[in-house]
Structures are given as C-alpha cells and as structure tokens.
Amino acid sequence: MESKLIEAIGITKAFSGAPVLRNVSFELLHGEVHALMGENGAGKSTLSKIITGIYQADEGQVFVEGKPVQFNNTREAIAGGVSIVTQEFSLLPDFSVSENIFLTDKRFYKKGFISDKTAMAAETYNLLKLFDMESFIDPYEKVINLSVAQMQVVEILKAVSTEAKAIILDEPTASLSNKEIQMLFNLVRQLKAEGVGFIIVSHKISEIYEIADRITVLRDGLLILNGVVTKELQQKDLIKAMVGREINDLYGVKGENNKHRFHKNEVVLEVQDLTDINHYVRDISFSVCKGEIAGFSGLVGAGRSELVRCIFGANKRAKGKVFLNGEEIKPDSIRACVEKKIGFVTEDRKNDGILQEISVLKNICLVDLAAGERILIDQKRDEKNCDQMINQLSIKVMDIDDPVKKLSGGNQQKLLLAKWLLLDPVVLIVDEPTRGVDIGAKADIYEIMRKLAEKGIAIIVVSSELPEVLGICDTIYVMREGQITAKLNVDEADEETIGYYSTIGKGV
Amino acid sequence: MEKENMTLYRKSAGKRFFKEHKTEFSMLIIFAVLFIILSFSSEYFFTPQNIKNVMSQISSNSMLAIGMTVVIITSGIDLSVGANLGLSGMIGCMVLMKTQNVLLGILVTLLISTFVGAVNGLLIGYGKMPAFIVTLGMMQICRSLDYVISNANTASKFPEAYSFLGKAKINGSFPVYILFIILMFSIFIWVLAKTRFGRFLYAIGSNEEAARLSGINVKLCTMFAYVVSGILCGFGAWIMTSRLMACDPTYGNGNEMDAIAATVIGGTSMSGGKGTLMGTAIGVLLVGFLRNALNILGVNPYWQGTAIGAVIIVAVLAEKLSQIRIKK
Numbered sequence: 045m046e047s048k049l050i051e052a053i054g055i056t057k058a059f060s061g062a063p064v065l066r067n068v069s070f071e072l073l074h075g076e077v078h079a080l081m082g083e084n085g086a087g088k089s090t091l092s093k094i095i096t097g098i099y100q101a102d103e104g105q106v107f108v109e110g111k112p113v114q115f116n117n118t119r120e121a122i123a124g125g126v127s128i129v130t131q132e133f134s135l136l137p138d139f140s141v142s143e144n145i146f147l148t149d150k151r152f153y154k155k156g157f158i159s160d161k162t163a164m165a166a167e168t169y170n171l172l173k174l175f176d177m178e179s180f181i182d183p184y185e186k187v188i189n190l191s192v193a194q195m196q197v198v199e200i201l202k203a204v205s206t207e208a209k210a211i212i213l214d215e216p217t218a219s220l221s222n223k224e225i226q227m228l229f230n231l232v233r234q235l236k237a238e239g240v241g242f243i244i245v246s247h248k249i250s251e252i253y254e255i256a257d258r259i260t261v262l263r264d265g266l267l268i269l270n271g272v273v274t275k276e277l278q279q280k281d282l283i284k285a286m287v288g289r290e291i292n293d294l295y296g297v298k299g300e301n302n303k304h305r306f307h308k309n310e311v312v313l314e315v316q317d318l319t320d321i322n323h324y325v326r327d328i329s330f331s332v333c334k335g336e337i338a339g340f341s342g343l344v345g346a347g348r349s350e351l352v353r354c355i356f357g358a359n360k361r362a363k364g365k366v367f368l369n370g371e372e373i374k375p376d377s378i379r380a381c382v383e384k385k386i387g388f389v390t391e392d393r394k395n396d397g398i399l400q401e402i403s404v405l406k407n408i409c410l411v412d413l414a415a416g417e418r419i420l421i422d423q424k425r426d427e428k429n430c431d432q433m434i435n436q437l438s439i440k441v442m443d444i445d446d447p448v449k450k451l452s453g454g455n456q457q458k459l460l461l462a463k464w465l466l467l468d469p470v471v472l473i474v475d476e477p478t479r480g481v482d483i484g485a486k487a488d489i490y491e492i493m494r495k496l497a498e499k500g501i502a503i504i505v506v507s508s509e510l511p512e513v514l515g516i517c518d519t520i521y522v523m524r525e526g527q528i529t530a531k532l533n534v535d536e537a538d539e540e541t542i543g544y545y546s547t548i549g550k551g552v
Numbered sequence: 553m554e555k556e557n558m559t560l561y562r563k564s565a566g567k568r569f570f571k572e573h574k575t576e577f578s579m580l581i582i583f584a585v586l587f588i589i590l591s592f593s594s595e596y597f598f599t600p601q602n603i604k605n606v607m608s609q610i611s612s613n614s615m616l617a618i619g620m621t622v623v624i625i626t627s628g629i630d631l632s633v634g635a636n637l638g639l640s641g642m643i644g645c646m647v648l649m650k651t652q653n654v655l656l657g658i659l660v661t662l663l664i665s666t667f668v669g670a671v672n673g674l675l676i677g678y679g680k681m682p683a684f685i686v687t688l689g690m691m692q693i694c695r696s697l698d699y700v701i702s703n704a705n706t707a708s709k710f711p712e713a714y715s716f717l718g719k720a721k722i723n724g725s726f727p728v729y730i731l732f733i734i735l736m737f738s739i740f741i742w743v744l745a746k747t748r749f750g751r752f753l754y755a756i757g758s759n760e761e762a763a764r765l766s767g768i769n770v771k772l773c774t775m776f777a778y779v780v781s782g783i784l785c786g787f788g789a790w791i792m793t794s795r796l797m798a799c800d801p802t803y804g805n806g807n808e809m810d811a812i813a814a815t816v817i818g819g820t821s822m823s824g825g826k827g828t829l830m831g832t833a834i835g836v837l838l839v840g841f842l843r844n845a846l847n848i849l850g851v852n853p854y855w856q857g858t859a860i861g862a863v864i865i866v867a868v869l870a871e872k873l874s875q876i877r878i879k880k
Contacts, residue, residue, distance in 0.1 A: 358765055382767030396761035401825045402754060410755060413748050414767040421746050427562075444562050445571065463766070 048110065049074045049241040050095060050126065050210050055104035057090055064090045066265045067104075072210060077232060077242045078271065079256035082286055083482035085452055086262040088245050092212045095243075096121040096128040109209070127203035128212040133195050135202075137188035142168035144187055145202045171201050175231050191345065193224035200231060204240075211235075212243040217251055218480060221344035221508060222543070229255050247482060249279060250511065261285045287484050295490055295515025306518050310334040312502040313386075313471045315355060318364030324350035325526045328364070332471065332502040337493065339517030340506045342546045347526040348506045349391050352473045355504075356381050356388040368470065382415050387464030391475035391506070393453070397460050400449040404441050405430045407448050407459055412466040433462035437492055454485025461492060472496060475506045490516050510539050522546050575819030575871060576831045582867075583838050590845045597848055607730050608718075608795060610840035612637065612804070614733050614833070615788035616811035617818075618740050619669075619781030621832045624815055625744070626774055627757040627824025628683035630781045632672060633788075633811055635694035637804035640665035641789030642698050645707040645799035654713045661793075662786035668694060669782015673775030691808070698801045708798040718795030729791050736787065740780075741829045753777055757824025813860065814839050817867040838863070 050072040057065040065087045072078050080088045093099045095106055097115025105112055108124055115121040118128065135144050142164040146152050152164050168183035181194050190198065196216060203211045213232075217225045232242055232255060246252055252259060252274070259277060261269040268285045269277070314331040325347040332338045340348040353359040355366055357378045366373045374380035381388070390396045399407055409426040430444055437458045441451065448456060457478070464472060477493065478486045493516060497503055507513045513520055520537050522530040522545035530545035563571065570577065591598040616633045623630045644661025648654065668690060675686045720728045744750035752773045755763040764770045788807075793799045818835030820827025842863060846856045 356765075378765060379767050379769065388765060390762075390765055396759070396765055399755055399758035399762055399825065401821075402758050406751065406754075410751075410763075410766045410768075413751060416748075419748055421748060421751060445568055 047074055048072070049076075049108070050243075051107040051110075052091070052095060053105050053107070055091065055094055055101045055106075057087075057094060057099065057102050064265050065094070065101075065262075068262065068265070068267045069104075069270065070095075070260055070267075071271060072241045072243055074209075074241055075236050075239045076258065077236055077244060077256045079252040079259045079274075080243055080245045080262070081247070081252065081259060081282070082262040082268075083247075083484060085264075085482075086286075087265040088262050089214060091262070092128060092214060092243060092245055096126055096212060098128075122203075122206050122208065125207065125209035126212070127206060127208040127210070128214065129196070129199040129203065129216065130214045131218060133199055135187045135195060135198060138186060140165075140184050140186055141181055141190070141198055142183040144198055145171070145205050147202075149205065167205075168201075171205060175201075175234055177227075177231075180227070191224075193220045193228065193344070196220065196228060197231065200228075200235075204235065208240065210241045210243065212245070214245045215247075215480065216244060217246065217248060222510070223343060223547070225251065247480075248509075249282060249483075253279070263288055283483060286482075295511070306336050306497075307334040307500070312369060313355075313504075314367040314370075316365045316367070318351070318354060318366070319362045320350055320354040321360040321362045322350070323362070323526065324359075325354060328526075328528055330521060330528065330531070332504060334502055335497050335500045336519060337497050337503045337505060337517045339513040339520045340504065340523055341508075341510065341513045341520055341542050342523035344508065346523040346546065348523050349475055350526075351523070352388065352475055352504060352506055356386065356473060358388070382411065382467065385467055385470045387411070387467055387469040387472045389457075389460045389464060389472070389474045389477070391479070393456055393460065393480070398448045398456055401447050403445045404439075404448055404451070404459065405444040408433055408462050408466065411463045415467055429466050433465065436465075437462050438488065452482070452485070454481040454488070457481050457485065457489060458492070461489070465496075469501055471502045471504070473504045473506075476508065477505060478507075478509070478512065510542060513542070514538070573828065573830060576828060576834060578870070579818060579831060579834045579838070579867070583834055583841075586838070586845075587841065590841065590848075594845070594848045597845060602844065602848070604727065606840045606844045607727070607733075609844065610836050611718075611729050611733060611795065612788035612792040613807060613810045613814065613840070614836045615736065615784045615791065616807055617814040617832050617836050618736060618829060619784035620808070620811040621815045621818070621820050621827060621829055622740065622744070622753065623683070623777050623781045624812075624820050624822060625753050625757045625824060625827050626777045627760070627822075628676060628774070628777065629687060629812070629822075630669075630672065630778060631684065631687040631808050632668065632690035632694055633781060633785050634804040634807035634809075635691040635698065636665050636668045636782060636785035637789045637792070637807060638801060639694040639698045639701075640668065640786050641793050641799050641803055642702050642707065642801055644786075644789065645710070645793050646702065648710050648714060649707050652711050654711055657710075657714065658790055661789050662783060665784075665786030665789065666779060666782045669779045669785070670775070672782065673778030676778060677771040677773075677775035695805070702799075702801045704801055706798055706800045710793075710797055714794050715797055716794065717791055718793075718797070729795065732787075732791065736784070737829055737833055744829060749773065749776065754825050757826070759825070810839055813864050816864060819871060 048071050052070045055065050055068045068091060070091065080091065082088045090099060094101045097117050097120055107113065108126060113124055115124060145168055146164050152158060152160055165183040169178055172178040172181055177197060181197060187195060187198065200211065216228060220228065236242065244256060256274050258271045259269060259274055259282065260271050263286065310333055311331045312334050316329050318328040319326050328351055340351065342348050350359055354361050357376050357380065360376050368384050368386065373384055405426060408430045412429060434441055439455050439458045439462065448459060451459065477489055481489065493503060505517060514534065514537060518534055520532045520534060520542065521528050522532065522542055524546050532541060596602055616637065619633060620630055640661045643664050644657045647660045648657025672687055672690055675681050676683045717729055717732060722728060722731065744753065752763065752768050755768060756770055756773055760770055792803060814835035815832050816822065817838055818827065818831030820831060839860060842860060843856060846859055
C-alpha cells in the first residue's frame with residue numbers, strides 16, 4: 045500500500061511571467077486521502093490541473109506509479125488512471141445519470157450509437173449498490189434534476205467507472221450539507237480501502253481533519269508543508285501555515301462583544317406567516333432587532349435561501365407580511381426593499397452576485413445608482429464611494445477599472461458587501477457570507493459584519509457552516525423542510541442541538 | 553491622503569481611455585491600413601465624391617447599428633431592424649404621399665418604428681421570451697405587412713422639402729445627414745457611458761439576475777433597449793427615403809445582418825455586457841468602405857459576401873485570440 049501513486053517533482057508554472065507554482069513537489073500514495081490546502085491563489089488548483097493535464101508545467105515532472113507521464117488533456121489523464129472532479133461539473137444536464145457515467149464507455153456503444161440503455165442503467169445500479177446509494181440516485185434521472193450532492197456522487201462514480209486510480213476532488217463539499225458531506229466521505233473511505241488515492245483541494249479545516257491522512261499546504265506558489273500526517277499537525281499550525289500569520293479568534297470571543305450592541309427591544313424587521321409561492325418555506329414568522337445578527341441554519345434544501353429571497357422579493361410569496369420598523373413592505377418587490385434600505389448579498393456570487401466583465405468601480409456603485417434618482421452618472425461621487433469602500437473593507441484591488449473577475453473570491457465577496465453598504469442599509473441579508481473564501485478574508489468578513497451590527501444594522505445570515513453560525517450570530521434559527529424548528533440563543537446552542545433540530549427535532 | 557489612494561487604485565485618465573478602448577484602437581488601425589491600401593489600389597477610391605458616396609450608403613445602416621449595439625449590450629438581438637425600417641418607412645412615405653405633409657410623414661415613420669420596437673421590448677422584457685425568436689417573428693411580420701400595405705408598389709412624389717435630411721448640404725458641400733449621423737452617435741455614446749440607463753444596460757447584459765437583485769428594473773430597461781432600436785429604425789428609414797425620395801417595399805431587406813456585422817466587428821460581445829458605439833462606428837465604416845472598394849475594384853458581386861463574412865470572422869477571432877493571450 046505504501047507505493048507512490050502520483051509523484052510530482054519540482055513543478056514550476058508561471059502565467060504571463062507571474063509565477064504561480066515555484067518548485068513544488070507532491071506525492072500521493074495508494075489508498076491515501078491527501079489534502080491540498082492553501083488560500084485562494086496559493087496554487088493548489090493550478091497544481092491539480094497540471095497533474096491532470098489541463099495545464100502544462102513549465103518545469104518539473106509528474107509520475108504515475110513510477111512512470112513519467114505528460115498528459116495533454118483530461119482525456120489522456122483519465123486513460124492514465126487520474127480523474128478530476130472540478131467545482132464546475134462536467135456533466136451533461138439533459139442526459140440521465142447512467143448515460144453520464146458511461147458516456148465514453150465503449151461497451152455500451154455500437155457504431156457510435158448507444159445500444160443498450162437498460163444495461164447501462166443496470167450497471168449504474170450495481171455501481172450505486174456497491175456504495176449503498178441505490179436509493180439515493182435513480183440511474184434514469186436526468187442530471188439537471190439532481191442536487192449538487194447527487195451530481196458530486198455521479199462525478200465520482202464516473203471516475204470510478206473508468207477505473208481511476210487517483211481522483212482529485214476540487215472543493216467537493218462547497219455546497220453540501222453536513223449529512224451529504226458524511227455520505228460523500230463514506231464513499232471516499234470505501235474507495236480508499238480499495239486502494240484509490242484521493243487528492244482533496246479544500247479550505248474547510250474541520251473536514252480535512254476528518255477525512256485526510258496527510259496534508260500539503262501551499263502559499264503563494266511555495267510548498268509550506270509537505271505531506272504532514274494530519275494527526276501530528278495542530279489546527280493552529282495549519283492555519284498559520286496557510287495564512288502566514290496567526291489568527292487567534294476567527295469569530296471573535298463568543299457571546300462577549302455580542303451582548304453590548306444587541307438592542308433587544310427595538311425590532312427592526314418583522315416577518316409574519318411568510319409562505320412562498322412554491323411552498324419551499326411555509327408560515328415563517330420571526331423578527332430581528334437592531335444590532336442583532338440572526339443566523340439561519342439547517343440542511344441544504346431546508347428552505348433557508350428561499351426564505352431570505354422571499355423576504356427580499358426575489359422569490360414570489362404566496363402569503364405573509366414583512367414589516368420594517370413597523371411599516372409593511374410592498375410584497376414581491378426588490379425595488380421596494382432597496383428603497384427601504386434592505387440589502388441582500390446572494391449565495392451564488394458568480395451567477396447572481398457580481399458582474400464579472402464589468403469594472404470594480406461600476407460593480408461597487410451599482411446599487412447606489414439603482415437606488416438613487418439620478419439620471420446621470422456622477423463620476424466624482426462614484427470614485428469617492430469606491431475609494432471609501434476599498435479602504436473600509438480593505439479590498440485588495442490593483443486597479444478599480446479592472447473587471448471584477450480578476451479579484452479573488454474573498455475580495456469579490458467583500459465587494460458585494462461594499463455594494464450594499466453604500467446603500468447605508470438598515471437590514472442586511474447575507475446568504476453564505478464566506479463560501480469559497482479563504483481563511484484570511486473570512487476573518488475580515490466576520491470582523492466587518494460584527495462592526496456593522498455594532499453600528500445598529502440588523503443582519504440576517506444564512507450559513508451551512510455550523511462554526512460560523514455559532515461564532516458570529518446572536519440568535520440562531522434552525523430550519524427543516526421549510527419551517528423553523530428551533531430558535532436558539534447562541535449561549536444555549538451547540539452543534540448537536542442544531543443538528544438535532546435540522547434533522548429530526550420538532551421544536552417551537 | 554485621499555488623492556494618494558486614488559492614484560494607487562486608478563490609472564490616469566489617458567491610460568484608462570486607452571485600456572477601455574483597446575479593441576476600438578486596434579479596429580481603427582486595421583481600418584486605417586485597409587484605407588491606405590485601397591487608396592493606392594484605386595485612384596478613384598480616395599476622392600471626395602467616393603467618400604460621400606460611401607457615407608450615403610452607410611447612412612441608414614449606421615442608425616440600425618446604433619440600435620443593434622444597444623440591444624446586443626443587453627445580451628439580446630434585434631433581427632427585425634431591417635424589416636422595421638422597411639415597414640415604418642413605407643407607412644410614413646404613403647402618408648407623406650397622400651397628405652404631402654412632411655412633418656406628418658416623419659412623425660408616422662417614427663411612431664410606427666417605435667411601436668414595433670415597443671412590442672419587441674414588451675415581449676422580451678416583460679414576456680421573458682427569447683429575443684431571437686421574438687424579433688425573428690417580428691421581422692417576418694413587418695416585411696409581410698410592408699408588402700401588404702404598399703401592395704408591392706413604390707411610394708414616391710414627395711414634397712421637395714422632404715429631401716432636406718438626405719440631400720441638403722451645409723455651405724453647399726457638407727451633407728446634412730453626415731452631421732445627423734455624427735449627432736446620433738454622439739448622443740448614444742453619451743447615453744451608454746454617462747447615464748444610469750446606459751450603465752444598467754451593461755449590467756443586464758453582464759448578469760441579468762445580479763442586476764435584478766441589485767434593484768434594477770430589468771424588465772423596463774430591457775424593453776427600452778428595444779424601443780431605442782425601434783426609434784433608430786425610424787431614423788434609418790427617414791434618412792434612406794429622403795435621400796432616394798422614394799420608398800420601395802424591399803428597403804432594408806437584410807440590413808439587420810450588416811448592422812450585426814458592424815456591431816460585432818466593432819468589438820461588442822454577442823454575450824452582452826461589453827462593447828461601445830465608437831467600435832460600432834468603426835465597424836460601420838469598415839463594412840461600408842469594404843463593400844465600396846470591392847465594387848470599385850470590380851470584384852464580382854457574388855464574391856462580396858465571402859469578403860465581408862471573412863472580415864467578420866477574422867475580427868471576432870482576433871479579439872478572441874488577444875483575450876487568450878492576455879489570460880495566459
């Protein structure tokens with residue numbers, strides 16, 4: 045078992061002269077889960093893309109089972125036994141699960157046509173059964189109807205079906221609930237027992253400790269920790285290796301600074317009997333006070349995002365009312381919410397948050413322009429606002445006229461916060477504040493949110509990360525199947541209680 | 553302190569202008585090179601008479617191309633512009649012929665074209681239908697109505713005053729319509745760059761959902777983009793009919809393709825959110841002069857499509873290649 049499955053030696057890569065990887069070495073053993081960690085831009089994605097032939101290294105050599113290889117694309121890598129599951133899935137949405145898994149499998153084709161769909165589905169069923177997932181995924185289901193977790197499983201099974209010896213998972217748990225993560229990890233463990241090696245690219249420290257045997261950390265393209273055994277590495281040291289500085293209190297001191305600012309008697313936002321048109325959320329009532337950070341926890345699909353979208357008017361509602369400072373807000377109207385100074389940072393940064401091709405300046409000033417009455421653009425005002433926000437949130441920008449896609453995930457997230465802060469919001473809704481954000485920016489974002497709450501802004505946070513919810517919120521609402529099952533004070537909440545109410549508990 | 557930060561994050565105005573208009577500059581260079589080569593290959597090419605000739609040929613296309621650019625920036629498309637020009641021009645000209653009232657004729661032309669644009673805009677913005685399908689249908693409807701209403705006859709015998717836009721010259725040499733084209737380009741360059749409506753168009757084209765969630769009235773703005781395109785079809789019809797002092801039901805036929813070509817050559821991205829009217833202006837000139845040169849050089853008309861088509865593809869390819877290089 046201790047032979048080397050993949051070995052990369054002295055990998056160097058530069059994009060337009062800027063070095064991304066500098067003499068990095070990496071090894072993966074048979075039956076090992078090896079975590080590749082680092083902040084955004086550390087070079088971990090680049091390294092995994094070099095191993096799978098998406099990029100070519102400038103210098104260095106990759107070996108698979110001792111033989112030097114030079115994959116020119118992922119197809120050659122798959123043939124060589126190395127598969128990658130990226131965040132952007134490479135599945136065909138309108139094809140069924142089994143068709144996707146065996147898309148390139150010659151056994152099921154005759155002269156280029158799919159010959160036997162039943163055999164394909166049967167094979168898929170067997171594969172699913174191998175991992176006790178036959179009830180979780182229907183082989184005939186179209187991929188477009190699957191959840192992210194199911195797609196992830198399909199991607200991995202696809203890799204397994206090509207007899208992959210090594211599978212690279214890029215941020216596999218980014219949008220999975222805890223339960224789904226466990227299922228995924230079980231799959232990984234089973235395959236690992238059969239000798240398959242995994243490289244997991246991730247930011248999530250707690251998960252890495254659960255699943256990974258060894259950890260390699262990159263920072264600024266340099267190898268910082270080379271395959272350290274997970275058990276021998278303290279979390280504190282891991283974070284220090286990733287960030288390059290010590291972060292002691294990621295979430296601030298629990299409960300302490302919260303108490304000073306939270307005005308229990310001043311209700312700002314009140315939601316009454318809210319039900320959305322698709323019934324993803326039903327009869328939800330709650331209220332948020334001035335300076336309170338209210339967190340919504342629960343499994344994926346519990347209706348948390350749908351709830352906040354419904355409050356903001358982005359999803360249509362069937363019934364219910366929303367009051368701001370006692371005044372009812374016009375239903376189903378984003379514009380009414382913006383006028384009343386409610387801000388909403390969406391969950392999916394790429395698809396409904398930023399304007400990728402448009403400049404930083406124009407992105408930051410978009411809400412200000414949309415909320416205002418001015419017909420003409422006030423260049424001076426925009427520049428001043430932009431400058432102020434970049435300084436206030438310490439957004440790292442080379443040039444405010446650069447398109448936003450050039451920024452890192454963390455800075456894009458800060459930019460979205462900045463865009464809404466210019467509105468001078470009374471209520472700020474943040475759906476998944478730190479998804480895909482590196483740990484340094486994460487600490488910054490928590491700090492920003494705490495400061496905003498201190499200023500008296502009521503903040504609603506939706507988060508899938510329990511430590512995050514427990515770390516920054518004053519009140520925690522747990523949701524399950526479209527309803528609130530518990531309202532917990534942060535002092536009385538812990539991971540077990542939240543877990544209980546998000547799965548089986550019937551509270552309130 | 554503030555000054556200092558400003559220079560940290562922002563390039564000087566001049567550099568910024570160059571950076572933002574890189575595509576346009578490269579197109580301008582290609583255009584200039586082409587122009588010089590053509591001037592040497594035919595002595596007739598670079599004469600005031602020929603330049604004026606080309607300008608009159610591109611006059612209506614430049615109107616359609618402005619509207620097309622506005623629409624494509626929102627990641628839409630307007631295939632009905634050529635037919636809209638034909639229909640609105642025809643109805644306006646028939647009213648003009650009957651009443652001999654110049655103002656009424658122009659007004660009817662503009663009203664009809666705006667109405668067609670508004671119907672497009674309603675269906676696409678509020679009905680959420682695909683722009684390609686709606687405007688494809690509208691193109692067929694307009695062209696067919698054009699023939700029905702005119703009974704396939706040419707309208708003519710307009711009052712002499714109607715020829716002002718198309719034929720009048722300032723100081724006896726500078727045509728009024730060139731001034732009009734410059735004016736329209738200037739207005740819409742300003743609209744796109746300096747107004748909130750313009751900024752919203754880019755935002756919608758770049759990411760419609762993000763724009764909606766930022767509080768932008770996406771439906772209304774989208775509709776207005778098509779209304780703008782419609783109005784400009786009316787202006788195109790006005791220039792064309794007043795220049796020719798007649799209106800044939802075939803006018804504008806296939807012009808949507810030249811408008812799209814000019815827009816794309818000018819660097820506007822078909823996926824929206826990116827592009828400028830300065831680029832489109834160069835695109836219009838490039839297509840116009842290329843057509844003209846092919847005629848002058850006696851190239852078989854059948855080959856002209858191949859030449860224009862190649863230019864479109866090469867222009868987009870060059871843009872793509874330069875992007876890939878920047879990425880690497």
